[in-house]
Amino acid sequence: MENLLPKLPIGAWIDFFIEWLVDHFEPFFEGIAIGLESFVEGIVLGLGFIPSIILAVLVGVLAWKVCNWKIALFTFIGLLLIDNLGYWENMLDTIALVLTSVGISIILGIPIGIWASQSELVSKIVTPLLDFMQTMPAFVYLLPAIFFFNIGVVPGVVASVIFAMPPTIRLTILGIKQVPEDLIEATQAFGSTTRQKLIKVQLPLAMPTIMAGINQSIMLALSMVVIASMVGAPGLGADVYRAVTQLQTGTGFEAGLAIVIIAIILDRITQNIGKKA
Numbered sequence: 281m282e283n284l285l286p287k288l289p290i291g292a293w294i295d296f297f298i299e300w301l302v303d304h305f306e307p308f309f310e311g312i313a314i315g316l317e318s319f320v321e322g323i324v325l326g327l328g329f330i331p332s333i334i335l336a337v338l339v340g341v342l343a344w345k346v347c348n349w350k351i352a353l354f355t356f357i358g359l360l361l362i363d364n365l366g367y368w369e370n371m372l373d374t375i376a377l378v379l380t381s382v383g384i385s386i387i388l389g390i391p392i393g394i395w396a397s398q399s400e401l402v403s404k405i406v407t408p409l410l411d412f413m414q415t416m417p418a419f420v421y422l423l424p425a426i427f428f429f430n431i432g433v434v435p436g437v438v439a440s441v442i443f444a445m446p447p448t449i450r451l452t453i454l455g456i457k458q459v460p461e462d463l464i465e466a467t468q469a470f471g472s473t474t475r476q477k478l479i480k481v482q483l484p485l486a487m488p489t490i491m492a493g494i495n496q497s498i499m500l501a502l503s504m505v506v507i508a509s510m511v512g513a514p515g516l517g518a519d520v521y522r523a524v525t526q527l528q529t530g531t532g533f534e535a536g537l538a539i540v541i542i543a544i545i546l547d548r549i550t551q552n553i554g555k556k557a
Contacts, residue, residue: 298427313429316380320433323376332363343545347552351545358541367516367538374505374515374542377433381440381501386494389445393452393490394478403453410446418443418504422511436508444500451493455486495550502543516542 302309327335336359344352362371396403421442425435459482467477483490505517516535523532 389448436513447496455489
């Protein structure tokens with residue numbers, strides 16, 4: 281069998297393609313790297329300017345308004361615990377990475393989902409790409425990201441976007457397609473254009489489902505923080521990775537607990553925003 285079917289040089293083709301992109305589009309990738317790094321640093325500086333106790337109160341009030349007093353109390357105490365353990369600055373780095381990744385996922389994912397929901401051809405092209413993005417091991421995304429953007433926070437953001445974007449796209453498609461057909465027919469009967477139908481009927485009714493996709497994207501982006509730390513991304517993931525490599529169980533547990541607290545806060549807030557959408 282080996283003689284009849286020689287090995288396809290897929291790896292060599294990928295390496296050649298990556299090198300070609302780096303050689304011909306290096307200024308483009310440098311511009312993206314500078315922009316993303318500046319944006320992440322801006323979020324960190326903005327959040328870091330607010331004293332930890334005040335930020336904890338503000339996020340707690342947000343959780344109270346969106347959720348209930350129990351989640352608000354958990355949010356306030358959890359953030360104070362992270363500050364007490366000495367992970368406040370690293371938590372801000374992690375939040376900045378997650379917000380940037382999810383923001384890009386929303387900006388790119390929702391329009392793609394809308395397009396795929398309106399075109400069967402686009403849907404057939406996008407679906408296998410999403411399957412590929414979700415099943416490919418996340419570590420693999422770090423390799424080309426390092427070639428394009430060197431080490432640091434940027435390859436972590438890029439890998440997180442690729443890994444976290446599929447739920448936003450999938451649930452945007454699902455939410456729009458689940459709008460009752462009789463409502464669509466009613467809007468068409470009143471002479472609504474495709475754009476009016478989309479903006480005034482389909483998107484508002486699909487918003488809870490779209491928010492569920494954004495919630496999943498946030499959780500996936502947060503799950504990437506440890507993997508992103510392997511290419512130099514700062515944050516709580518770097519503390520976990522350092523603890524694993526140095527066999528520091530206590531430190532690893534503390535940093536992991538901080539990640540869990542952030543995950544619960546973001547999950548509960550975005551879930552309730554989705555319910556009220």
